[in-house]
Amino acid sequence: MRRAVALAAQGLGGTSPNPVVGCVILAADGTIAGEGLHHRAGGPHAEVAALRAAGAAAAGGTAVVTLEPCDHSGRTGPCTRALLAAGIRRVVYAVSDPDPTASGGAETLRAAGLEVVGGVLAEEAALGNRYWLVAAARRRPFVTWKYGATLDGRVAAADGSSRWVTGPEARRDAHRLRASHDAVLVGAGTLRTDDPALDLRHGVVGRPPLRVVAASSGHGLPVTARIWDGSAPTLLAVAEPGSAAGLPGDVEVLAVPRGPRGRGVDLRALLRELYARGVRSVLAEGGPTLAGALLEAGLVDEVVGYLAPSVLGAGPSCLASEAMPSVGAAVRFEFTAVTRLGGDLRISAAPVAATAAPPPATEAAPVAVAAGSGAVAR
Numbered sequence: 325m326r327r328a329v330a331l332a333a334q335g336l337g338g339t340s341p342n343p344v345v346g347c348v349i350l351a352a353d354g355t356i357a358g359e360g361l362h363h364r365a366g367g368p369h370a371e372v373a374a375l376r377a378a379g380a381a382a383a384g385g386t387a388v389v390t391l392e393p394c395d396h397s398g399r400t401g402p403c404t405r406a407l408l409a410a411g412i413r414r415v416v417y418a419v420s421d422p423d424p425t426a427s428g429g430a431e432t433l434r435a436a437g438l439e440v441v442g443g444v445l446a447e448e449a450a451l452g453n454r455y456w457l458v459a460a461a462r463r464r465p466f467v468t469w470k471y472g473a474t475l476d477g478r479v480a481a482a483d484g485s486s487r488w489v490t491g492p493e494a495r496r497d498a499h500r501l502r503a504s505h506d507a508v509l510v511g512a513g514t515l516r517t518d519d520p521a522l523d524l525r526h527g528v529v530g531r532p533p534l535r536v537v538a539a540s541s542g543h544g545l546p547v548t549a550r551i552w553d554g555s556a557p558t559l560l561a562v563a564e565p566g567s568a569a570g571l572p573g574d575v576e577v578l579a580v581p582r583g584p585r586g587r588g589v590d591l592r593a594l595l596r597e598l599y600a601r602g603v604r605s606v607l608a609e610g611g612p613t614l615a616g617a618l619l620e621a622g623l624v625d626e627v628v629g630y631l632a633p634s635v636l637g638a639g640p641s642c643l644a645s646e647a648m649p650s651v652g653a654a655v656r657f658e659f660t661a662v663t664r665l666g667g668d669l670r671i672s673a674a675p676v677a678a679t680a681a682p683p684p685a686t687e688a689a690p691v692a693v694a695a696g697s698g699a700v701a702r
Contacts, residue, residue, distance in 0.1 A: 383411035418449030542568030616645030
């Protein structure tokens, strides 16, 4: 199962709106006969890929899979049918499928006479599939707030300069994080100040994420910004759609309601629209204003901070919010990982309330999705 979890991780960033899934087929004598993963929506599921690799050796064997085999026909047929046709006699899975459209595979296999065991390494598998599991439960994309800052929390200096706060190892890791998400989100302020490309660089390859800009108005947005270059799909979410008339013609404009108190855009509504488009994970890379708005709305599912061993003493901080005026009003997080990257630290944390995962995961126990990375087009 641990090998299946590692295989599933290889699909991050490419499978949406489907989950990441890995599968290992054991022959009747217990040796590995084949393995596979789900690469993209519409492509073979992990079970099918592993069965093809195993061939005739699958007969009488065991399928070890990170997610309960699906029991419905979408763009591909049911994995339950493929497992039965291959002569598999035992199925071991980690996490139950929370989507009612695809769930029920375990019972179908049991009814056909197979031995079925659920809940094996459930927490590890759920951690690797947390983007999809949280999205499936909340019907909106999983949101990661990412920032890079100095030890005193500054994302830029007092003179506005912000390039290379962190070192090359941290920047490379940040691009890998970007590649694992379906979309990357910034606000109008970041677009004007930093002119980000929001593409994949530093040797990181993969499917470019959807680039999303949230702005109350299109007026004042730079028409020469790199984000409009057409190298990746780009979406401009504005409360005044008519204000985007002067921007490049290939930029898609989405009208969303204004945010609370008439500021910005309604981020919850924006996330619902992105979910409807198949986006299951969003990396928020905007500035302190966007981060504050997401936190105030309770929309941050994970924080990834890259901390450089330097101080600036002045300049914008990583977060701007007036909704937490006292220690008692603080949003509480729990550290989930701390990693050294060259001279910098990567710190991952999840909201304390999210440490118990929303979806029921196995027959045995709930999965702690946030403590340890989504309808179904499968």
